[in-house]
Amino acid sequence: MACQSVSAVMDEQALLGLNPNADVRYRERAMVYFEQLKESQDGWEVCAEALAKGVYSDDHVKFFCLQVLEHQIKYRHNALTAVQQQLIRETLMKWLQCQLMNPEPEKTFVRNKAAQVFALTFVMEYLTLWPKFFFDLLTLVGLNPHGVDIYLRTLMAIDAEVVDRNILHTQEEVRRNTLIKDRMRDECVPSLVESWFQILHTFQFSQPELTCQCLEVIGAFVSWIDLRLIANDRFVHLLLSQMSVEDLREEACDCLFEIVNKGMDPVDKTKLVESLCSVLQSAGFFNVDQEEDVDFLAKFSRLVNGMGQSLVVSWTRLVKGGGTMEQADHTLRAMEAKVPLLLRLLLHEDDDISANMVGFCYDYLHVLKQLPQLSEQQKSNVEAIMLAVIKKLTYDDEYNFDNEGEDEAMFVEYRKQLKMLLDRLAQVSPELLLEAVRRVFNNAMQNWQSAPFMEVELAVRLLYMLGEALPASHGAHFSGDSVKSSALQDMMRTMVSCGVSSYQHSSVSLEFFETVVRYDKFFIVEPQHVPLVLMAFLDHRGLRHNSPKVRSRVAYLFSRFIKTLHKHMNAFVEDILTRIQDLLELAPPENGFPALLTSDDQLFVFEAAGVLIVNADSPSERKQVLMRSLLRPLMDAFTPLLNKLLQETHEQRQLEIADCLSHAVGFTSRTSKAFSNKQTVKQCGCTEVYRECLQTFLPALSCPVQRGALRSAVRSFLHRMIICLEEEVLPFVPAASEHMLKDCEAKDLQEFIPLISQITAKFKRQVSPFLQQVFMPLVVAIFEVLACPAEENDQTAALEKQMLRRSYFSFIQVITGSGMNEVMANQGAENVERVVFTIIQGAADIPDPVAQKTCFMVLSRLVELWGGKDGLQGFPEFIYKHIVPACFISPMKDSFDLSDAQTVLTLAECSLTLKMIHLKRGEEFIQFLQQDYLPSLQVSPEISQELCQVLQQPDVKVLKTYMKVFFQRAKL
Template identity: 80%
Template sequence: MDEHALLGLNPSADATYRQRALAYFEQLKDSQDAWQVCAEALVKGLYNDDHVKFFCFQVLEHQIKFRHAELSAVQQQLIRETLMKWLQLQLNAQPEKAFIRNKAAQVFALAFVTEYLTQWPKFFFDILALIGLNPRGVDLYLRTLMAIDAEVVDRDILHSSEETRRNTLIKDTMREQCIPALVESWYQILHTFQHSHFELTCQCLEVVGAYVSWIDLNLIANDRFVNLLLSHMSVEVLREEACDCLFEIVNKGMDPVDKTKLVESLCQVLQTAGFFNVEQEEDVDFLAKFSRLVNGMGQSLVVSWTKLTKGGDLKRSQEALQALEAKVPLMLRLLVHEDDDISANIVGFCYDYLHVLKQLPLLTDQQKANIEAIMVAVMKKLTYDDEYNFENEGEDEAMFVEYRKQLKLLLDRLAQVSPELLLDSVRRVFNTTMQSWQTVPFMEVEVAIRLLYMLGEALPAHQGAHFSGDVAKASTLQDMMRTLVTCGVSEYQHTSVALEFFETVVRYDKFFIVEPQHIPNVLMAFLDHRGLRNGSPKVRSRVAYLLSRFVKTLHKHMNAYIEDILNRIQDLLELSPPENGYPTLLTSDDQLFVFETAGMLIVGSECPAERKQALMRNLLTPLMEHFKLLLGKLLQEQDEERQAVLADCLNHALGFASRTSKAFSNKQTVKQCGCSEVYRDCLQTFVPALSCPVQREALRSGVRTFLHRMIICLEEEVLPFIPAASEHMLKDCEAKDLQEFIPLINQITTKFKGQVSPFLQQVFMPLVQAFFQVLAQPAEENDQTAALEKQMLRRSYFAFIQTITSNASVNEVIANQGAENIERVLFTIIQGAVDFPDPVAQRACFIILSKLVEHWGGKDGLVGFPDFIYKHIVPACFLAPLKLTFDLSDAQTILTLSECALTLKMIHIKRGPEVIHYLQQEYLPSLHLTPDITQELCQVLQQPDSKVLKNYIKAFFQRAKL
């Protein structure tokens, strides 16, 4: 072997050596017989270096996996002999490192999968005969079995249909030929090594668990095997694996009656052995595994009961139900266990048991008691513990949040089984806690409010109203809500309680429509030290959002307090200048919600328009003044870091102003509220930022977003600002600027149509030229980013032309651009339709061509345009789909083809028999089409249903491309 190349296998070798080792590996892989050097090295133990041994196995692995069919019978035999000789060497040598043993096991498994059905039917017998009960041999045998499981059985690994067929055949053959022998070997290993080699015993238990799903269960589920497994359950180092193994046995799909018997016999033995006394067990890791086993047994009994009930076997289904009920006390003990992992592992059984109860016509007293016990357990387990870190949540906290979600599912299921019982239990817990909240630990207060919150989802609300309809439910919920908002618990000094209070108030905001007298007190809680001015940033942030939700629902009931609220939040609406240096109460993201709230209060109020205008001006004037001030500072600032901070602040101002406009609607427009002037002033203030030479990208983005919003809100009053804004945005623009500017122009065009034609006519060519300039800029040949940017820019350009042809007056906007310019634009569209392999852009081009034909293709259309149709548009409809890059298996391309067909259809509508004559006599013969096909295509084109043409065109080009 190339010793120098082997030096590169060491992880600490330098790059040159590593490169050489890689090249050597490729050489050995590709060679017909060079791999034999590796086989020899393994069999003779020529190398002590672990990396070289691993390398040799990799080379063998490649031969078996990819080149097995090319090897001669002698070479295949050599591989088998190599593996067996290497295995024999291991029996008395020092054990190899685990990573080498694993790789060897993978190679053995590959050899098995490749040769078992043909050349090596005695694979297992050969190995078992060789290793006997030698611990090192047994270790490699068990690792090989797990590697075979990964290759043949593991459902998480995707297999081709051919591999799946092969794997099924392998399993069938193994069942016939060697599974009893393998099972016997497992029993011997478990029995022999249970006191001396715990690691081997655990490995063997894992093998049994993996194979039990597809072998005859009677080979495992018998007295001698189960007794052995149960004896392992009492050995500390073995019992977790034994538990997992029993879980796999219980999980095996089988006849419901047999499954019930199996579970019952297993339970009996476990109970007799004292495993059900979970309170005395201190090993939580084992209990988590045991809980999973009990969960498997419980869910298996539920499946048996379901199958037997559906099959109409009432006697046996009753037996399964009794067996199920007998496990409930154990399930409950595990569910309430203080360790959440143990509890979480039994939730599935608990959930399924409740589903069974839901299907029973009548519940016994015991079953009702079980439901109540589950309820109590869920309420107890929902409670936070002392260690939970609310201000800095880590992995443990995230796990508890996930566990709480599982408990919530149980609560929802309880509500389905017995809503009255759940409502009653929650009311009892809630009222007891609220009566003495001042002296109760935070976790109990939080969970009491949390339960009230959870009822909202657990109990179905009629038309979303929890406070009408079902009188009992409505009055119970109403009583609890009244207690919540009047008992003073909002003063509780803990993050979790504060958050739960506000979440619940907003969850049941409809309560305040029924009892509006509580609104002032709750609003105060939102606005003072309990909410927006809470000591916890987490609470302040969440309350900023929740207040906007609260106001959105109830603004009609807040008329009397609007000005008071606006005064109280005044300081929270300030644009915090970056130079303050002290932390603000709210982040800018939180402030967005406060501005939205202020906007909703003003717009939703019953004040006259003049008052609304005055309030909105008070809200937005400080923003505008700050904006002017900060923009002035930005223009003078030299430090880049400070420039970025100032630009950020200016963008916040734009965002805040934009957010206040979210309150307007079709019923309450800006104009009706008398607020147009205020927003026009905002535009006047903000648009100049577009010409700011520093931080251009950030500011343009902010102003553009504000303009998008104003187009929706201000209607045509925004139009006077568009030309100046466009001029600023088109100055020194780059690809990204153009790409982001086009949606704005498209929005204006779509919304105002003919109204903006004069403006579009003015801006059309400067904009088109800007596109041409940017697209003409040279780029590196392999620069993927630049290529993608150009593709996106082309799409923007075509989207712009498409919007104009579909919404504006084409005659006004395009026809007045001068013949040369029009021609240039038209050629770019033909080019886009044919030359660029981008179906999105091509589709847009055909839509444009179709529209232009519609506008200009008739008798009174644009001069010279019919000529253009015949010379360029008709050929484009054939040349584009004939391109190799036009992929007819791609969905986007098929959409393009449909538009192409519709373009031909539109030409026929506008030019009539003339186009048919042109196609028959001139164009289609030039494509060397037979007269029959030419005739067929022209007939389809003349049919009124365009769907027929679309289908025909698709088939036409599929044939043409064969």
Template identity: 80%
Template sequence: MRNEWTRRTVALVVCRGVNLSQTTANTLMACQSVTAVMDEQALLGLNPNADARYRQRAMAYFEQLKESQDAWEVCAEALAKGIYKHAGLSAPQQQLIRECLMKWLQCQLINPQPEKSFIRNKAAQVLALTFVMEYLTLWPKFFFDILSLVGSNPHGVDIYLRTLMAIDAEVVDRDIMHSPEATRRNTLIKDSMREQCIPSLVESWFQILQTYQQSHPELTCLCLEVVGAYVSWIDLNLIANDRFVNLLLSQMSMEELREEACDCLFEIVNKGMDPVDKTKLVESLCQVLQTAGFFNVEQEEDVDFLAKFSRLINGMGLSLVQSWTKLAKTGNVKEAADTLQALEAKVPLLLQLLVHEDDDISANVVGFCYDYLHVLKQAVMLAIMKKLTYDDEYNFENEGEDEAMFVEYRKQLKMLLDRLAQVSPELLLEAVRRVFTNTMQNWQTAPFMEVEVAIRLVYMLGEALPASHGAHFSGDAAKTNALQEMMRTLVSCGVSSYQHSSVALEFFETVVRYDKFFIVEPQHIPNVLMAFLDQRGLRHNSPKVRSRVAYLFSRFIKTLHKHMNAFIEDILTRIQDLLALAPPENGFPALLTNDDQLFMFETAGILIVNGESPVERKQAMMRSLLTPLMEAFGLLLAKLLQESDEERQAAIADCLSHAVGFASRTSKAFSNKQTVKQCGCTEVYRDCLQTFLPALSCPVQRGVLRSSVRSFLHRMIICLEEEVLPFIPSASEHMLKDCEAKDLQEFIPLISQITAKFKRQVSPFLQQIFMPLVLAIFEVLARPAEENDQAAALEKQMLRRSYFSFIQTVTGSGMNEVMANQGAENIEQVVFTIIQGAVDFPDPVAQKTCFIILSKLVELWGGKDGMTVLTLSECAVTLKTIHLKRGPEFIQFLQQEYLPSLQVSPEISQELCQVLQEQDVKLLKTYLKAFFQQARL
């Protein structure tokens, strides 16, 4: 084994010598190391003109070197030191080397037995290294000299092909790292070869492939390998032509050549080239292969060949994918469509290979399969993006049925895009960024539908790629950077000035969707604020845009109020005209509707309350905001009382209602951290109450006025705390006069709210108002109605529910005295209505409430109180009535659901149900008393 290693090392030194020193020099160096004294005469034996005696002597030295146990050490040292470099040799010495190599090659032509394979490989490597060093300067006819020498001799052709592969390894192989100097040299070599000799080399390859395919298949295979290696950097037309391709295809049918021919075609397909040309090349090859029957993989039994063939198909598929991707990115629609069609045509063959029982064959096409799925997702995304685009006929100012259908269609497309985002979020993000970036670069000249859909896609990313904890600008760096970059472009490129309303809307929608962006980059806030406030937003010529922007502006301010302190005064000044109450007699259309103004007042309130101004300044700004409303309200209310025309009355009442609503909306700005009292605004809201409450006694348009003032009272109960209590009795008195079912139904929640919030603070008031309210409810419920008047029946049902809900609130607030002080007769009437509600009315919601009330009353009056006995008596009657109507179903409900939920033991449950089924009601009443007394323990 050691001798073999020595022989190979010697061969390496001999053959590698051209690069490190020279063959002769390295050999002599090694011999000298072995024999201690260099025999200078041995050098003469390496000269091609040396006589037989010197050649014999040189051979003896080489044999001695090969057999020596220490020769490998000597050779390694010679390699490491590199004593005899090519550049250090004289011109005659370099010429001697060339002559020596050609002489050796000539000898191979007449040698009946070729050298061993590793010797031929090393010789080829020596020739290749010599070529690299001398081709550009000393030996420009290197290939022509070799070709003229070897001719058609098989041994010579073998060395020629091996040399070409060695040259490829030295000059082209991308897996080998080269210094910048070597890289420049290699580039010059390839350029010179393309210019001087490549056509001749290609012609020699064709002749070799054609000549030796039958007689010497090993040479043909080696030549196919050469073609595959060189095709990556030579003119493809020299190879991809009819005569070459036909020859390769014919060799794919030859058992000894087919695998190498397949590999050669694979390298041809993999050559980098224009995407359109690549598609044509792949399609032409596929057509020929299919015609020749190679696509019938089920009939092919040679799995080794199929493994090569599947690799070829994988290469073809990946090439088509790359071509489609390039064409799609550059906007070549027709060419991209043709390439996609070619790609889809390969899918049946892909699937046949993917499901093949041989795993190697299947594994070879996994890359194609993966990339094809990637293309499908991209193609669908591109189709969705295209179909999201408005057409020229869409009527934005007067949307009809066709427009509604398109809006619905857009929603379906969005759902599809969301689904794709779940599969490939990175792909969607990149596709949107590409479309958006390209469009924003020339938005001034782009059609509105392209600009709108580009911004729309960014907006849709918000739901397609949901943010962690609601933040799109933290977490995943790729997504964060992409979104941040797109938002930066959106707010700084000037597209907010685009004149079409659809683009304006999409701009503001997207700004608000990603309002957290401005926390990360607050420097963009001033520019966006101006867009909201000027003709791009709140003063846009489209009412639709103005209306939507009013809402979006309020959301924007809510999120970023901490960053608004420097702009509060300026914003309030700029929107002052948008906060004015439009009088009903004004015939000029307002910029904003009343509903839009609600958002403006809320926005103003948020700015004032959350600003960093002193309390005195907040108080002054809030009074400045609300005083015009109060002044206008007083004037309009007086005008309403004098107006006789019903239509005018309705218009004035509507305006009064809006004034109250605007004031109420400002109060939404307060919070537990910023209360009305802390902001110094208690007095101004008390003034509002004093201004608005007289409207409750207005004899005309009572429904509208009462509803608005009642809503304001709800807000003040929350905001003013106990400061609102002095206004409640008077307000209640006015609201209970001349009530309708709807009035009472809306009034009861107000009283319930007061009861739940203030509890014993309002006990005296509740005791005073309890029976008047109850009697008013009874009176309305007792009014006759038409038998088929479903609206009236529904109103009574809802009032009855509200009534029971009120009683539940009172009993649940722990104010026993409110009902206890109403007198036995009144309470008996109330309890009767509760029992009636639990049994007689087929309203499950009301029944549930009534049973809760009854249970609470038992808990409150569970002592010696006479009311307890009355309540328990009525409970017993109620239970018997339910049992008579529902029988076993009721017993089952008690035993299996209700009583277990109260943690009543199975024994007690069984006992209660047995008593309940007895005929004697008195027995049940007695039992219930004992039952509840035991339950209290």
């Protein structure tokens, strides 16, 4: 009857929705029912009763009931009556009792959830209502396998709630957890440890899964319990015996790792590690070459690494005053006794096993670095580690260079770890590393034609790595007569002259060019090798390699090589330009076959071509001819393509043509990067060439098709030309501006304003007439876009408007800051007032500290320009009526957060505006504040006087500090 009454209370229709395959309507109903039971005062009791009496056999219903119970304990425990709390305890123990009698265990997900509920109850009640939690649990469970399983899962759930440092806890929870651990140490940890021993002993052969669970529990708990309870003969003997059981050995290894990892006194730690090593060695575990189980070896190598790093930590603490030199020496000997094992594992063919040893290896080398001098054995260790690292850096046959996947990515990461070891080896013994690399390098270069690619790649790679590994004083410098620089010079000479650049493997090709550019200073010392390397860049070994990956990387490296060494290429400039001509062709979409280089790669080659032309040792007339022949194909292709775009109706084709047009502009722009202040466009005779480019590209601004991409490209080009052509660009600006202001959106305007600002800042009065003409149309266009309604939740539109508003205020700041107040002043009184009001609004009403700061800077400048006796008519009245209130209204708003660094900067500009008003209006301003304005804000006469006194002081730092305190006080 009890079961029926529960069934009557439970919503059976809703429970049907708990099945993963249930209809959506049922699933939704189940969710609603779950929320009802969680929120009701006593709905959970139905679930408790169902659990205690085993009413339901469906796993999903049991899980559901446990979830409801979990919610009550987690969020409502304190609100439950003593009777209800007792009911929860009884429910859990009855449910557990049922598990002991069931022939089959519950599904794993149900057991895990039950363990969480047990753990939550423990956390809530152990210190107060249920001090005998573990006693009750162990008494009930005994050595019943189902019960032991729940017990162990509960312990792991308790670890997650109370110990796990990866889970964030409140201060209150931390305090509670500390009390729980202290109570457990005092009252029950020995009993728990005894139970673990019994579980390990009883189930190690019959129930390997339970034994592994128990080992995991010991590993979790060992960090905070008394280690002597575990690190004793009977326990360690048991753990070591399990290291020989196939199903247990990995978990036993992990458990030993946690034991070794426990923080403790350095002398005791050394003893622990040494005793453990001794037993492991006697049991034959150090014979790793005979071990075929790589999964176990991965765990074992982690354990060895942990032991080694523990010894390093102990040695460091002892050396720093935590013990005697004798103790430190003993620990160092213990550490070095592990080096043979370290080397065997580091050299293991499985990279996961090898990677596990990097930590110990790195730390051991750091120890050696700190020693005053190395013994012969230590030098031998360093050399052995070096050879191991060099061997492990080598690619294997299975590496897929054409289609790099997860395995390849893991090897690349592993290589980075080995590089760290190489760098550390260089710190310990640079001479030894240099000698080892030279030996490997020379062997590989002598017979590179017949050597496998991985040997050749490794040799060049090691030479490349020396550049970072060797101390900076030796690094890539090829001057002086030091051993290091001459060794590097010898290897570089060999590499560029022995023909290895012709090796037919992409990894060798890439490494060759990377190394050439890494050591580009070598060619300054020995420029006779430049032609050889240039040919490698230009032919099938580099830019015309059959691998797109190689071609792409070489394009970038070629650009860098040219930039550094252009002075040594004067004799080859025109030959290089001829050879790369076909690589610089614009690739219209109708070609139908892929170009050798992508458009991104071509950018680098165009830049390199520009650098060669600009820096060539030839007259300006010749430079002009070369630059025109470089850029003329782009201009010739541009207009027909633009006309084609206007006629094209297919959207994908439009996009392809627009891309091609944008690339033409981008390539031209990139060539201008070659000009520096020393080498202007005019001096090179290239002004006319770039003017022609401008005339060719500007019509694209009025193209209605794919407008965004084209405008962006031409606008970027204009930015470059303002820098390169200077006043020669001015005739093009009005027409360009007219095109860009037509039918524009927020993003167009936001990107156009920096261009106008750049022109204003650079040319100032030269562009004043143009600016006066374009000023109001631009302002009106901005106002119109900002006034356009947008969807309430359209974050993109809101952000675009915010950025446009900021750009607008910055533009006004550039105008006022460039001493061009006539641009605004000549717009007519009504327009001036309209603009200045937008600045007032930006300072006082818009909750954007970045924009507000700019607005206060503009207001301060306007006061400086127009606020004096000879200023703009009517402006002093405007100051008192609008600017002064803005300086007080804005910081008083809730949105003005004085704990925010950006807002504090805004307040500083606000303070400087008040200071500028005082400078311009003097005593009149002080009287206005004291007699009119501050009283209207209900500021007391004492505070008013204080503020005015600070305003009159010359030190603006005092004013900034005071104003922050003033508004903090005012907001209270």
